Amino acid sequence: xxxxxxxxxxxxxxxxxxxxxxxxxxxxxxxxxxxxxxxxxxxxxxxxxxxxxxxxxxxxxxxxxxxxxxxxxxxxxxxxxxxxxxxxxxxxxxxxxxxxxxxxxxxxxxxxxxxxxxxxxxxxxxxxxxxxxxxxxxxxxxxxxxxxxxxxxxxxxxxxxxxxxxxxxxxxxxxxxxxxxxxxxxxxxxxxxxxxx
Amino acid sequence: xxxxxxxxxxxxxxxxxxxxxxxxxxxxxxxxxxxxxxxxxxxxxxxxxxxxxxxxxxxxxxxxxxxxxxxxxxxxxxxxxxxxxxxxxxxxxxxxxxxxxxxxxxxxxxxxxxxxxxxxxxxxxxxxxxxxxxxxxxxxxxxxxxxxxxxxxxxxxxxxxxxxxxxxxxxxxxxxxxxxxxxxxxxxxxxxxxxxxxxxxxxxxxxxxxxxxxxxxxxxxxxxxxxxxxxxxxxxxxxxxxxxxxxxxxxxxxxxxxxxxxxxxxxxxxxxxxxxxxxxxxxxxxxxxxxxxxxxxxxxxxxxxxxxxxxxxxxxxxxxxxxxxxxxxxxxxxxxxxxxxxxxxxxxxxxxxxxxxxxxxxxxxxxxxxxxxxxxxxxxxxxxxxxxxxxxxxxxxxxxxxxxxxxxxxxxxxxxxxxxxxxxxxxxxxxxxxxxxxxxxxxxxxxxxxxxxxxxxxxxxxxxxxxxxxxxxxxxxxxxxxxxxxxxxxxxxxxxxxxxxxxxxxxxxxxxxxxxxxxxxxxxxxxxxxxxxxxxxxxxxxxxxxxxxxxxxxxxxxxxxxxxxxxxxxxxxxxxxxxxxxxxxxxxxxxxxxxxxxxxxxxxxxxxxxxxxxxxxxxxxxxxxxxxxxxxxxxxxxxxxxxxxxxxxxxxxxxxxxxxxxxxxxxxxxxxxxxxxxxxxxxxxxxxxxxxxxxxxxxxxxxxxxxxxxxxxxxxxxxxxxxxxxxxxxxxxxxxxxxxxxxxxxxxxxxxxxxxxxxxxxxxxxxxxxxxxxxxxxxxxxxxxxxx
Numbered sequence: 003x004x005x006x007x008x009x010x011x012x013x014x015x016x017x018x019x020x021x022x023x024x025x026x027x028x029x030x031x032x033x034x035x036x037x038x039x040x041x042x043x044x045x046x047x048x049x050x051x052x053x054x055x056x057x058x059x060x061x062x063x064x065x066x067x068x069x070x071x072x073x074x075x076x077x078x079x080x081x082x083x084x085x086x087x088x089x090x091x092x093x094x095x096x097x098x099x100x101x102x103x104x105x106x107x108x109x110x111x112x113x114x115x116x117x118x119x120x121x122x123x124x125x126x127x128x129x130x131x132x133x134x135x136x137x138x139x140x141x142x143x144x145x146x147x148x149x150x151x152x153x154x155x156x157x158x159x160x161x162x163x164x165x166x167x168x169x170x171x172x173x174x175x176x177x178x179x180x181x182x183x184x185x186x187x188x189x190x191x192x193x194x195x196x197x198x199x
Numbered sequence: 200x201x202x203x204x205x206x207x208x209x210x211x212x213x214x215x216x217x218x219x220x221x222x223x224x225x226x227x228x229x230x231x232x233x234x235x236x237x238x239x240x241x242x243x244x245x246x247x248x249x250x251x252x253x254x255x256x257x258x259x260x261x262x263x264x265x266x267x268x269x270x271x272x273x274x275x276x277x278x279x280x281x282x283x284x285x286x287x288x289x290x291x292x293x294x295x296x297x298x299x300x301x302x303x304x305x306x307x308x309x310x311x312x313x314x315x316x317x318x319x320x321x322x323x324x325x326x327x328x329x330x331x332x333x334x335x336x337x338x339x340x341x342x343x344x345x346x347x348x349x350x351x352x353x354x355x356x357x358x359x360x361x362x363x364x365x366x367x368x369x370x371x372x373x374x375x376x377x378x379x380x381x382x383x384x385x386x387x388x389x390x391x392x393x394x395x396x397x398x399x400x401x402x403x404x405x406x407x408x409x410x411x412x413x414x415x416x417x418x419x420x421x422x423x424x425x426x427x428x429x430x431x432x433x434x435x436x437x438x439x440x441x442x443x444x445x446x447x448x449x450x451x452x453x454x455x456x457x458x459x460x461x462x463x464x465x466x467x468x469x470x471x472x473x474x475x476x477x478x479x480x481x482x483x484x485x486x487x488x489x490x491x492x493x494x495x496x497x498x499x500x501x502x503x504x505x506x507x508x509x510x511x512x513x514x515x516x517x518x519x520x521x522x523x524x525x526x527x528x529x530x531x532x533x534x535x536x537x538x539x540x541x542x543x544x545x546x547x548x549x550x551x552x553x554x555x556x557x558x559x560x561x562x563x564x565x566x567x568x569x570x571x572x573x574x575x576x577x578x579x580x581x582x583x584x585x586x587x588x589x590x591x592x593x594x595x596x597x598x599x600x601x602x603x604x605x606x607x608x609x610x611x612x613x614x615x616x617x618x619x620x621x622x623x624x625x626x627x628x629x630x631x632x633x634x635x636x637x638x639x640x641x642x643x644x645x646x647x648x649x650x651x652x653x654x655x656x657x658x659x660x661x662x663x664x665x666x667x668x669x670x671x672x673x674x675x676x677x678x679x680x681x682x683x684x685x686x687x688x689x690x691x692x693x694x695x696x697x698x699x700x701x702x703x704x705x706x707x708x709x710x711x712x713x714x715x716x717x718x719x720x721x722x723x724x725x726x727x728x729x730x731x732x733x734x735x736x737x738x739x740x741x742x743x744x745x746x747x748x749x750x751x752x753x754x755x756x757x758x759x760x761x762x763x764x765x766x767x768x769x770x771x772x773x774x775x776x777x778x779x780x781x782x783x784x785x786x787x788x789x790x791x792x793x794x795x796x797x798x799x800x801x802x803x804x805x806x807x808x809x810x811x812x813x814x815x816x817x818x819x820x821x822x823x824x825x826x827x828x829x830x831x832x833x834x835x836x837x838x839x840x841x842x843x844x845x846x847x848x849x850x851x852x853x854x855x856x857x858x859x860x861x862x863x864x865x866x867x868x869x870x871x872x873x874x875x876x877x878x879x880x881x882x883x884x885x886x887x888x889x890x891x892x893x894x895x896x897x898x899x900x901x902x903x904x905x906x907x908x909x910x911x912x913x914x915x916x917x918x919x920x921x922x923x924x925x926x927x928x929x930x931x932x933x934x935x936x937x938x939x940x941x942x943x944x945x946x947x948x949x950x951x952x953x954x955x956x957x958x959x960x961x962x963x964x965x966x967x968x969x970x971x972x973x974x975x976x977x978x979x980x981x982x983x984x985x986x987x
Contacts, residue, residue, distance in 0.1 A: 055346070059753050060341070060749055066342045082342075085339055
């Protein structure tokens, strides 16, 4: 499979050109506050995702894919299309899972480990620094065009499950989320922004 | 001269013995204010179930508590402290506020017994193909956001039985958590849901539980500085309703009887200007009240608070007899004997017509109504008998009341002029008839809620808290009966299978069953038998993992657990103790009167209601199964009462007419007596309709009373020869009698208890109107002669 399809290549080229011709972007390191402010500018976004989970008890990684929709400040929808259709909607403190005919409504507070994982993505998309800092220690690396944000849980209840979350992105967009669990299991979600009309 | 006196002494002796007997009976009487008065005497199975549910069903034991005011963290803290205190209190089976109290124990119980509890456990489940399908599902689930939750369970529970159970038990809607405690949707109120040990019908125990909640709240407040001023506690639930309505009825009946007695006493004192006359005049009243209570107590085993409320109003009627005696007789002893000759037959007839009217109520299947009927009959007979046989002998030789001839003469002139009002009165009656006919569809309120003594504000609070809580309203129930626990659980499982297909068809949103938590022993054994022996299971598993990204070795813990489960001790009700499941089983599996019952509450699809027919049809194949719509059942019960009461009242009217026909043998004369009563009844009904008050069963009782009381007036105005004028004294006595009746019943009109208020607004204006119409339509001496 060729990963470098034409539009992708073109976008990369554009990024490359931008990097060449804007010395400022390279020179000034990005602060967390800046990054968050930039992310907060996008009140809404739709994307597709591919997620690969590597679980020790399984012989091979399992892959799933679908769509992501974020509506600031508090709504995040993850619609998995493969391998089985499934919807997860996080709205405020309520998490709704729909799988087949079954529907579960959970209060995020009751499941700190799940909450930690989901909140990291939502708060990052919303550019909500305060919410992130309540749960994680943050470390940012890189510049405006290519940054890496590493979240380490503060709450021992959460860190018993999640070792760290690593997000990568460029400009004001999150490109991937990698979650490393305490037991060594990993999941990597890559996000493709959909062109905003 | 000696004989009458000796007879009088004998009457006094008998009377005293009678009073003593009444007092003895009353001292042993049980007074109630609960729902018993509204429940039928010979119920159908559905009604019996309704009664049981109202009195001690699951819903009846729930108390919903709200904490308002202060700020969210304070409310949540108060909620946790109240809950902590009450969890240690044996008054409560459970106290829920969203804190995960039982969840550890619940999970352990479910997990350890998953192969006995899960409905997915069938022989096919553990074949190679079944395992393959279940494993594929579990692996798919690992990829989902919920995967994190199931990952650790996979090696021991690869077929996902635990998840099956959690899904089945997840009742769906729960209030949201704010600061770790349940809160209303708008976040302004912390919520708790408690279940009492005692039945909702046990008002004393419910009152005790309410006091415990209040005390726990006050103690929590003391430990929360700053919250004292603003935080407050609200409670609702069937038990709370029965406590508050008992308080309301008790308070109102006490207050009303004191005020009405004071009012009537003042009125009589003004008229008689004699304390001894007042005291003597009240003797028939007291005798009547005692006789009424004693009779109801003997007849029904208990006296309802509402009957007492009615009784206080009847004071105003019972006092009439002594008024007639005192005012109508001349001022000497001989004349009391004369009064007995001249007026007693008329009064006796009045009493008889009243009895004829009320006797019909005795036939009512509605115990509340039958109690009123019995009270009225016993009370009126006693009051009239005491007036006739005892009172004259008790009057002192120099007994004298204020001379009322001036009032009587004025009244005579007024009555003579009343004839001029015939046409206007006729027009009013015609208009009233038109209004009644026109509004006939909306005259009656046939919902049972109209009888409830609970105030509108309390009902609204209840609705709000219930909506916040998503509390079960237990409207639709399937009930399975049987001789023992096992047979009932087996039948419940059969019903569950049928209901599950209805859920899948979308007829139902869901249902509960005790067999979800405690399967029948037969089912548990069958599930155990579904698990193959370890070597067989191992072979199946090895085949099942082919083509899946897992190794069979991973599931060694599963093989061990399955081997244990094969010979595991079966789950008993006692194993559930200290878990949330115990609460459900207690509520849904009931042993009563040596019979077992399983209740399966159904949940209607969102925004819809349940269509009874497909459910009844589906269940018809299973014996001893009943589907009940509690709300429809209770409304049907009440509208049944209402229809019955209307029929009985008409029957009473027929009885009155028949009695008068037998006595007078003149249809015209009977018509003349009945006409003012009918006019009064129609006018009052039209008036109620005009004021937008829909009639309930107690309005009907009121109308019957109007007819009963009014019949006395009509009889006095009725003379075979219109040229004999009505004595001024007779007129005065009627005026005073109607005033006391109005005073007695008029007060009820100001009561907050709808059933007492209904009596008041009907009887007070009705009695005045009856007197008015009787005077206006009476035969006039001059009119009679001019026509002749």
